[in-house]
Amino acid sequence: MSSEPQAAAGPASHDDAVIAPPRIGINERLLTILVPIIMLGLAILGWHLLVTLNNIPKYILPGPQLVFQTLWSDMPVLFPALLVTLRITFSALGLAVLVGVLFAVLLIQSKWIELALYPFAVILQVTPIVAIAPLILIYAPSTQIALLIVAFLVAFFPILSNMVQGLKSVDHNLLNLFDLYGASRWKQLIYLRLPASMPYFMTGLRIGGGLSLIAAVVAEFAAGSAGAGSGLAFRLLEAGFRLNYARLYAALILLTLTGVAIFGVTSFVSWLVLHRWHESAVRREN
Amino acid sequence: MTLEVASHKTASAAVPSAARAVVSMRGISKVFSNGTLALSNMSLDVRRGEFLSLLGPSGCGKSTALRIIAGLGAPSSGTIDWPSSTINAKGLPQGDIGFVFQDPTLMPWQTVFGNVYLPLRLAGVSKRDATERITETLSLVGLDDFAQSYPRELSGGMKMRVSIARALVTKPKLLLMDEPFAALDEITRQKLNDDVLRLWRQSGITVIFVTHSVFESAYLSNRIVVMRARPGQVFADLPIDTAAVRDEEYRTSEEYRATCAVVSRTLHDAIHSAEVRQ
Numbered sequence: 001m002s003s004e005p006q007a008a009a010g011p012a013s014h015d016d017a018v019i020a021p022p023r024i025g026i027n028e029r030l031l032t033i034l035v036p037i038i039m040l041g042l043a044i045l046g047w048h049l050l051v052t053l054n055n056i057p058k059y060i061l062p063g064p065q066l067v068f069q070t071l072w073s074d075m076p077v078l079f080p081a082l083l084v085t086l087r088i089t090f091s092a093l094g095l096a097v098l099v100g101v102l103f104a105v106l107l108i109q110s111k112w113i114e115l116a117l118y119p120f121a122v123i124l125q126v127t128p129i130v131a132i133a134p135l136i137l138i139y140a141p142s143t144q145i146a147l148l149i150v151a152f153l154v155a156f157f158p159i160l161s162n163m164v165q166g167l168k169s170v171d172h173n174l175l176n177l178f179d180l181y182g183a184s185r186w187k188q189l190i191y192l193r194l195p196a197s198m199p200y201f202m203t204g205l206r207i208g209g210g211l212s213l214i215a216a217v218v219a220e221f222a223a224g225s226a227g228a229g230s231g232l233a234f235r236l237l238e239a240g241f242r243l244n245y246a247r248l249y250a251a252l253i254l255l256t257l258t259g260v261a262i263f264g265v266t267s268f269v270s271w272l273v274l275h276r277w278h279e280s281a282v283r284r285e286n
Numbered sequence: 287m288t289l290e291v292a293s294h295k296t297a298s299a300a301v302p303s304a305a306r307a308v309v310s311m312r313g314i315s316k317v318f319s320n321g322t323l324a325l326s327n328m329s330l331d332v333r334r335g336e337f338l339s340l341l342g343p344s345g346c347g348k349s350t351a352l353r354i355i356a357g358l359g360a361p362s363s364g365t366i367d368w369p370s371s372t373i374n375a376k377g378l379p380q381g382d383i384g385f386v387f388q389d390p391t392l393m394p395w396q397t398v399f400g401n402v403y404l405p406l407r408l409a410g411v412s413k414r415d416a417t418e419r420i421t422e423t424l425s426l427v428g429l430d431d432f433a434q435s436y437p438r439e440l441s442g443g444m445k446m447r448v449s450i451a452r453a454l455v456t457k458p459k460l461l462l463m464d465e466p467f468a469a470l471d472e473i474t475r476q477k478l479n480d481d482v483l484r485l486w487r488q489s490g491i492t493v494i495f496v497t498h499s500v501f502e503s504a505y506l507s508n509r510i511v512v513m514r515a516r517p518g519q520v521f522a523d524l525p526i527d528t529a530a531v532r533d534e535e536y537r538t539s540e541e542y543r544a545t546c547a548v549v550s551r552t553l554h555d556a557i558h559s560a561e562v563r564q
Contacts, residue, residue, distance in 0.1 A: 171391060173387045173389065173391040174391055174393065176353075176356075176358050176385075176387075177385065177387075177391060177404075178408070179357070179358060180356055180357065180358065180378075180383065180385055181381075181404075181405050181408040181409065182374065182378070182408070183408045187408060191404070191407070191408070192393070195393070195395045195396075196393075196395075198395070276395075276436055277394045277395045277436050277437075277438060278394070278395075279438070
């Protein structure tokens with residue numbers, strides 16, 4: 001009965017009710033978070049059941065409970081090692097961003113500079129880093145610097161090549177417009193080329209971020225045989241030699257979490273920079 | 287050599303009209319690196335306050351001519367004079383030219399405000415000093431409420447308006463438009479044509495408008511230069527002398543129909559003459 005007067009208010013209000021904008025339901029949002037968590041939980045449960053039902057000894061495959069216990073109890077050993085690995089990873093990434101961007105800006109200045117220098121970047125990229133890591137260990141003044149160089153070399157190229165591509169992919173008419181207004185090369189770089197290359201840079205950053213962690217671990221593996229360094233990868237190797245697989249798995253979990261965190265942070269930075277204007281970061285309206 | 291001699295002759299003959307010119311092209315030729323002769327010995331005086339259309343089939347060099355005037359690519363031979371402007375080191379009248387491309391050519395990472403600010407920013411004007419001028423220009427093209435929008439949030443016609451506002455924000459003497467509305471639908475295009483005419487009447491700016499539409503050129507211009515292709519040359523110079531106010535009524539008038547007929551016939555002759563020469 002009470003709805004009758006409302007209906008009588010006119011067809012307009014009726015239409016408004018019908019064409020309310022679509023909403024993303026709370027249920028859907030909750031599911032976006034819950035589904036990955038539930039799947040992860042199920043995988044851990046499967047791991048647990050596999051170990052307990054088959055009575056697998058812990059020196060072959062430790063169960064999740066033991067691994068998490070070890071993660072907690074071995075924190076005094078693992079946490080400082082994590083910090084070492086993180087320091088190398090982020091120093092390498094920061095250096096790769098700085099050098100990659102500056103080198104890319106240098107390369108696009110002239111075709112001849114690019115022809116002269118780009119081959120070196122390609123050679124560094126295609127040479128398997130594991131193969132030259134021992135050499136770098138010999139030549140570098142300290143192990144830490146050697147690790148940094150290896151991680152840097154790996155993270156550098158994706159940032160460089162994406163950045164070069166981005167700096168070149170500027171709308172030609174916008175370049176014409178800058179010429180028309182007599183803009184200097186510096187202003188062209190600051191106001192046009194750098195902002196236009198942001199989507200490419202962000203791709204390079206996401207790839208480089210993941211690779212710098214992987215490269216830091218690989219470098220530690222290589223250096224580990226020389227007996228120096230106490231990064232997470234070295235602890236992982238050490239635990240393997242001692243058949244302490246619970247600690248090995250705990251170290252592995254820390255490394256994975258670090259990788260996920262790096263991916264999350266770089267993706268978030270990318271979203272922050274691009275979400276107002278770039279199609280890749282804008283919600284499609286359909 | 288022969289080209290140069292010829293251009294000198296025309297230059298001396300055209301001195302009286304050149305004096306009133308905003309820009310004056312003398313014997314301009316352009317050969318592209320692939321050997322195509324895009325423009326051959328083109329001479330043209332653009333008079334102050336004129337709405338001049340360059341009309342012709344594709345490949346007739348009308349866009350090339352416009353770009354050469356704007357200093358985007360030097361001519362292979364010939365000279366360009368700016369009788370009433372101060373010239374910078376590149377031989378261009380700095381700040382006196384506005385250019386509107388066929389695409390809106392906006393920076394997607396900048397707001398409408400930021401895009402219109404660009405020419406002033408490049409000229410070293412601070413944001414605070416530029417704000418009033420930008421707001422003024424945006425309201426001139428009817429975009430008062432969209433200063434903080436991003437280009438991707440605007441329709442095609444609105445993006446074009448931003449592009450026009452950006453060209454006008456430096457208060458140029460000469461507005462160059464390179465088929466600006468070719469990609470728009472007919473209704474939006476008519477609306478923008480009316481807006482451009484209004485801006486032209488209000489500001490007294492000189493416009494060179496490149497188009498391949500007979501109807502558009504006949505509606506807008508008071509002078510139509512018809513061009514011929516292969517090689518690009520001036521084929522005919524048609525004054526459009528009409529006192530009529532160009533508006534909705536004019537679109538259906540007998541006078542407009544007659545103008546369109548003359549322009550259309552001339553364009554046809556231009557195309558035909560190029561084919562005969564082939």
